Amino acid sequence: xxxxxxxxxxxxxxxxxxxxxxxxSLNVRQGEIHALLGENGAGKTTLMNILGGVVQKDSGEISLxxxxxxxxxxxxxxxxxxxxxxxxxxxxxxxxVYENLFLGRELYKKTGVLDAKRMCEETEKVFKKMNVFIxxxxxxxxxxxxxxxxxxxxxxxxxxxRLIIMDxxxxxxxxxxxxxxxxxxxxxxxxxxxxxxxxxxxLGEVVDFCDSYTVLRNGENVSSGSIMQxxxxxxxxxxxxxxxxxxxxxxxxxxVEHEIGEPLLEVKDMxxxxxxxxxxxxxxxxxxxxxxxxxxxxxDEMVRALFGDLPHTGTVLKNGKPLKVKHPSKAKCQxxxxxxxxxxxxxxxxxxSVQDNITITALEKCRRGVALSKKKERTVAQEFVEKxxxxxxxxxxxxxxxxxxxxxxxxLSKWLNAKPDIMIMSNPTQGVxxxxxxxxxxxxxxxxxxKIGVIVTSGEAxxxxxxxxxVLVMYHGELRGELRRDQLTEENIMILSTGGSxx
Amino acid sequence: xxxxxxxxxxxxxxLKKFASGNSIVLVVLAMIFVATLAExxxxxxxxxxxxxLRNHSVIGIIALGMSFVIISGNIDLSVGAQMVxxxxxxxxFVNSTGNVVVGIxxxxxxxxxxxxxxGIIVTKGRVPSFIVTLGxxxxxxxxxxxxxxxxxxxxDKTKAPFYTQISNYNLFGKIPMSxxxxxxxxxxxWFISRYTRLGRHIYAVGSNEKATRLSGxxxxxxxxxxxxxxxxxxxxxxxxxxxxxxxxxxxxSGNAYELNAIAMTVxxxxxxxxxxxxxxxxxxxxxxxxxxNNMITLLGVNVYLINAFKGLIIIGAVLLQRKDREL
Numbered sequence: 001x002x003x004x005x006x007x008x009x010x011x012x013x014x015x016x017x018x019x020x021x022x023x024x025s026l027n028v029r030q031g032e033i034h035a036l037l038g039e040n041g042a043g044k045t046t047l048m049n050i051l052g053g054v055v056q057k058d059s060g061e062i063s064l065x066x067x068x069x070x071x072x073x074x075x076x077x078x079x080x081x082x083x084x085x086x087x088x089x090x091x092x093x094x095x096x097v098y099e100n101l102f103l104g105r106e107l108y109k110k111t112g113v114l115d116a117k118r119m120c121e122e123t124e125k126v127f128k129k130m131n132v133f134i135x136x137x138x139x140x141x142x143x144x145x146x147x148x149x150x151x152x153x154x155x156x157x158x159x160x161x162r163l164i165i166m167d168x169x170x171x172x173x174x175x176x177x178x179x180x181x182x183x184x185x186x187x188x189x190x191x192x193x194x195x196x197x198x199x200x201x202x203l204g205e206v207v208d209f210c211d212s213y214t215v216l217r218n219g220e221n222v223s224s225g226s227i228m229q230x231x232x233x234x235x236x237x238x239x240x241x242x243x244x245x246x247x248x249x250x251x252x253x254x255x256v257e258h259e260i261g262e263p264l265l266e267v268k269d270m271x272x273x274x275x276x277x278x279x280x281x282x283x284x285x286x287x288x289x290x291x292x293x294x295x296x297x298x299x300d301e302m303v304r305a306l307f308g309d310l311p312h313t314g315t316v317l318k319n320g321k322p323l324k325v326k327h328p329s330k331a332k333c334q335x336x337x338x339x340x341x342x343x344x345x346x347x348x349x350x351x352x353s354v355q356d357n358i359t360i361t362a363l364e365k366c367r368r369g370v371a372l373s374k375k376k377e378r379t380v381a382q383e384f385v386e387k388x389x390x391x392x393x394x395x396x397x398x399x400x401x402x403x404x405x406x407x408x409x410x411x412l413s414k415w416l417n418a419k420p421d422i423m424i425m426s427n428p429t430q431g432v433x434x435x436x437x438x439x440x441x442x443x444x445x446x447x448x449x450x451k452i453g454v455i456v457t458s459g460e461a462x463x464x465x466x467x468x469x470x471v472l473v474m475y476h477g478e479l480r481g482e483l484r485r486d487q488l489t490e491e492n493i494m495i496l497s498t499g500g501s502x503x
Numbered sequence: 504x505x506x507x508x509x510x511x512x513x514x515x516x517x518l519k520k521f522a523s524g525n526s527i528v529l530v531v532l533a534m535i536f537v538a539t540l541a542e543x544x545x546x547x548x549x550x551x552x553x554x555x556l557r558n559h560s561v562i563g564i565i566a567l568g569m570s571f572v573i574i575s576g577n578i579d580l581s582v583g584a585q586m587v588x589x590x591x592x593x594x595x596f597v598n599s600t601g602n603v604v605v606g607i608x609x610x611x612x613x614x615x616x617x618x619x620x621x622g623i624i625v626t627k628g629r630v631p632s633f634i635v636t637l638g639x640x641x642x643x644x645x646x647x648x649x650x651x652x653x654x655x656x657x658x659d660k661t662k663a664p665f666y667t668q669i670s671n672y673n674l675f676g677k678i679p680m681s682x683x684x685x686x687x688x689x690x691x692x693w694f695i696s697r698y699t700r701l702g703r704h705i706y707a708v709g710s711n712e713k714a715t716r717l718s719g720x721x722x723x724x725x726x727x728x729x730x731x732x733x734x735x736x737x738x739x740x741x742x743x744x745x746x747x748x749x750x751x752x753x754x755x756s757g758n759a760y761e762l763n764a765i766a767m768t769v770x771x772x773x774x775x776x777x778x779x780x781x782x783x784x785x786x787x788x789x790x791x792x793x794x795x796n797n798m799i800t801l802l803g804v805n806v807y808l809i810n811a812f813k814g815l816i817i818i819g820a821v822l823l824q825r826k827d828r829e830l
Contacts, residue, residue: 309717332719340717347717351710351778352703360707361718363700371698414718 004066005030005163005195006051011060013046020046021219023060028163028212030065031189033196035206035227038216039244039433044199047216048165052084053077065162083156087168087431088344089148091140098123098136101155126154129192130184144295146177150184157188165197168431170205174295174459182209201433203237204462215243245435254441254466256449261285263320264453265422267306270314275301277477278314283422283453288444290468291457293497298477299457300341303424306455307331307338318422332361337420339412341427343404347411354395354402355381357410361418384413388443405436412443423447424455429463441467461490475499530820531787534794551801553679555793560685561740561747562760563789566767567692568736570785573768574696575729576709576777577625577632579618582737583760584643589614589741590751591647594656601662603669611738617643618734622727640761647753655752658745670747681743688739689786695732696782705729709777766813767792770820791816 006028013021021043028034038044049055051062053074062069064080071077077084091100098119107122109115123136132150140148149169156164170178186209188194200206206213207227213235214224222243227235265283270276276298283289291299305312308325316323318334325331328338340346349357358381359366366376381395388409392402399410408429415423428444429437444467447454458464464471471483473496481496492502565582572579592613597606621639625632658666670681696702704725707715716722745751769775770791771784795816799809 307717327721328716328719329721337719338717340714345713347714349707349711349714349718349778352707356703356707360703360715360720363703367700371694372700372703418719 003030004028005064006197007061007063008047008051009061009063011047011050011062012058013043013050013055014058019219021050021057024216024219024221026214027224028195028197030195031193032211033185033189033198033209035210035213036197036199036216037203037206037213037240037244038222039435042216042244043219044216045167046219048084048167048197048199051077051082052165054084078159078161081160081162083159083161083164085149085152085156085164085166085169089145089152091148091151093139093141095140096136097134097138097140097143097151100140100151101126101136101158105158122158123154126157129157129188130154131187132184144177146173146180149173149177149181153181153184153188157194161194163195163197165199167199168201169198170200170202176294178205185209201431203240203434206240207234207237213240215240217244217246241434244433254438254445256445258286258445258448259451260287260469261451264318266315266317266320268315268317270302270305270312270316272298272301272305272310272312275477276305276312279474279477279479281472281479281482283455285421285453286448286451287470288448288454288456288468290464290471291455291474292459292461292464292471292493293474293480294459296476297474297497299474300426302474303338303426303455303457304340307336307424309338332418332420335419335421337361337415337418337423339415339423339425339428341430343408343411343431348399348407350398350400352399353397354385354390354392354399354410357399358384358395358413358417361414365417380417381413384410384416388413389439405432408432408440409436409443412440416443416447420452422453422455424457426457428456428458461493464488464493465490473497528787530823531790531794534791534798537798549677551797553677553682555790555797556682556685557679558796559789559793560679560681561744562763563685563767563785564688564736564740564743565733565760566764566785566789567688567782568733569761569764570768570771570773570780570782571692571696571705571729572632572733573765573773573775574709574777574780575705575726576712577726577729578765578775579621579632579636579730579733580761581621581636581639581643582733582764583757584640584647585614585617585734586737586741586744586760587647587751587753587757588617588643589738590745590756591651591656591753593741594658594745594751597663597666598656598659601659603663603666606663606666607742610742611735614738614741615731615734618730618737619727622730625730626723626726644753651753653753655750655756657750660749666746667749668746670743681747684739684743688736689782692732692736693782701725701728706778709779711778763792766817770817772820772824774824788820791820 004027006026008024008026010023010025011021012019012023024043024047026047036044046055050057051071053071053076056072062071069080071080092103101123102119107115107119120136127134130150130153134143134147143151153164169181173181185196189196198210210227212224212226215222229235262285263282264285267282268280269278271278279302291303293299301310304310306316308327308331323334325334325336331338349360352360355377359377363372366372366380368376384390385392385395390402390406390409390413392406399407402410429440432440444454444456456464456467465488468488469485471488471493473480473483473493475497480499481502483492495502565586569579569582589610593606593610596609597603621635624630624635660667672680674680674683704715704720707720708722708725712722744756767788768785771780771786771788773780773784792813795812796809799806799812
């Protein structure tokens with residue numbers, strides 16, 4: 001095939017007798033953004049690890065830029081012009097931008113001293129190529145997350161990468177930041193012929209930004225083609241999701257009618273540092289209240305304050321009684337649960353087993369006398385594993401052995417186990433595949449049916465629209481507006497979250 | 504041909520699997536085996552074994568407490584000096600009143616109080632425990648020397664004859680009481696680590712403090728309590744040590760106890776990163792250090808080499824555990 005940057009043909013890979021890739025093929029044309037799609041465990045990561053030289057294929061052929069390629073180590077892959085940008089940012093925050101770019105490949109003067117001037121110039125050259133303007137001497141920690149992502153891409157270009165693999169680069173970015181990053185990527189592919197393979201669970205981005213796609217399911221090719229179809233229309237997210245999961249999940253009705261009861265929580269004039277300014281709202285029993293907004297809107301700080309994780313001023317009433325929560329442990333005692341964003345950092349206790357992670361919030365329930373009863377713990381954990389369909393070989397294994405979606409379900413179980421009356425969830429489906437996403441939505445609906453007040457914060461408008469009875473939109477730490485379920489549209493949310501007002 | 508290779512691999516793998524997590528036990532067994540091979544040694548005699556245990560029970564008890572502090576993600580460098588301070592308080596109280604029971608209660612209260620204070624400074628003041636306990640070490644050592652005028656306190660055996668018996672009595676004429684205390688403390692600490700909420704929370708805090716806090720757990724309290732438990736261990740160690748010696752010395756007692764206690768925990772597979780390792784590791788660590796000391800003496804190796812062997816074992820044990828984790 002002509003103009004092909006990458007051809008992977010009949011790739012087979014198995015681990016310990018389990019075949020994870022059954023003769024998978026991938027063709028990527030030069031200068032395109034190619035989406036590699038599939039649920040967690042579909043084999044995307046393994047395929048890319050083979051390309052990156054991290055793992056070895058059992059059989060199959062790879063050709064890069066028209067030539068057969070033999071890749072056995074990451075270094076070989078790099079030398080052939082392949083760069084791998086991982087989900088987690090690999091930047092050193094305490095160094096300057098140019099120092100990050102040249103980390104490990106520093107330029108020296110003849111005297112053996114670092115040549116900062118030349119490195120800065122080179123950095124500027126790369127940024128110019130990308131059409132971004134960042135001061136090479138700026139501290140990395142002062143950059144927005146999207147610019148850190150841009151620096152990662154610049155690093156790849158500096159190594160003369162012609163094929164860049166990006167593994168879920170946008171999970172921690174806001175919509176505006178995502179647009180930024182894609183603008184940069186698009187410029188690179190158009191003007192410099194760089195090819196990008198893009199792995200993401202966010203189908204909206206895929207349809208908006210990518211040129212073509214390949215879908216894997218259970219280690220096999222399901223389908224591939226152009227995003228722009230022959231009839232001149234873009235392929236729909238629904239169709240892609242269908243291919244990924246094998247059934248229609250995206251349009252599956254998530255929202256279930258449920259009864260909304262008495263007022264449960266009343267927040268008056270809550271102020272959190274400079275992030276949240278004098279916000280008042282209420283929450284009723286069985287109500288799913290969405291809070292959304294763009295970066296810097298203060299929604300996450302507000303719910304953290306509600307959970308006692310940040311100091312705040314103002315009054316909070318629960319069932320009409322004043323509530324003072326100065327620490328998350330107090331919040332838990334008062335019946336408030338909190339599913340934090342960024343699972344790996346905030347929610348996973350990595351050295352504990354799946355079971356211990358689930359029971360940790362309510363160990364007092366698993367006691368016999370003074371001692372913990374392992375049997376009771378196992379029963380409790382097993383109950384949630386079955387109820388939430390957590391895929392775990394053995395619940396005594398570390399929680400890190402689970403896939404992202406299952407980890408998230410385990411974290412949710414931990415809070416269901418504590419039986420809160422108010423459940424706060426920040427980005428409940430962050431880094432979770434389409435199938436598990438729907439299961440988590442169903443669980444949220446169940447909570448509402450049990451008269452639990454649910455607060456969901458999310459930057460994804462679609463998620464909020466699917467789930468919520470009522471939505472608060474925040475803008476720069478202030479409450480910009482409130483939308484009833486019948487007023488919920490992406491447009492309305494966008495108007496309010498950018499500081500506009502309705503009517 | 505290929506078949507045999509895979510078969511060998513499988514055999515090797517299962518051996519590796521068994522060794523994984525148990526490599527420390529294997530090391531202890533190997534050392535005992537080597538020791539018994541040496542001709543004419545009395546290594547396997549009960550007497551010798553009791554000697555090993557008795558000589559290391561004091562640091563061993565401290566190592567049990569140190570395990571909790573390390574698992575919770577902290578470290579304590581002041582344990583040796585603190586033990587001397589606690590022992591000094593206890594001995595001077597027993598000397599002036601002759602009341603052993605109240606003396607022991609005072610030892611436990613003062614030891615727990617000191618460690619709790621350390622824990623409070625570490626958590627509420629947000630100062631790394633390495634720094635706080637480094638400072639505490641100087642403070643305890645210096646105050647002990649000040650109050651003891653650079654010398655020691657000797658037990659008044661006429662006033663409290665029972666106090667010396669605490670450690671020097673042999674149960675059934677064979678088992679030194681200090682070994683019994685070690686066993687009791689081991690059971691207590693093992694129970695706390697495996698069968699209590701506090702124990703689980705200590706592991707959780709050491710593994711991911713932020714996630715633990717956001718699970719509605721008062722992480723500061725957990726870290727302080729880990730120090731308090733270490734304080735309890737130090738108190739018991741102080742009583743056992745001062746009773747065995749019949750004295751406590753401000754300059755020569757408790758030297759390098761913190762390093763030996765840390766060595767025992769680390770050899771036993773308790774990771775300095777926090778969140779990982781078992782209390783039984785501290786027991787294996789004590790046995791390994793004890794056996795080395797003993798073997799070197801019995802085999803007639805130059806005593807100056809003891810620390811070189813200790814150093815090798817510490818590094819070797821940790822390397823071995825890295826391998827375990829990678830498997």
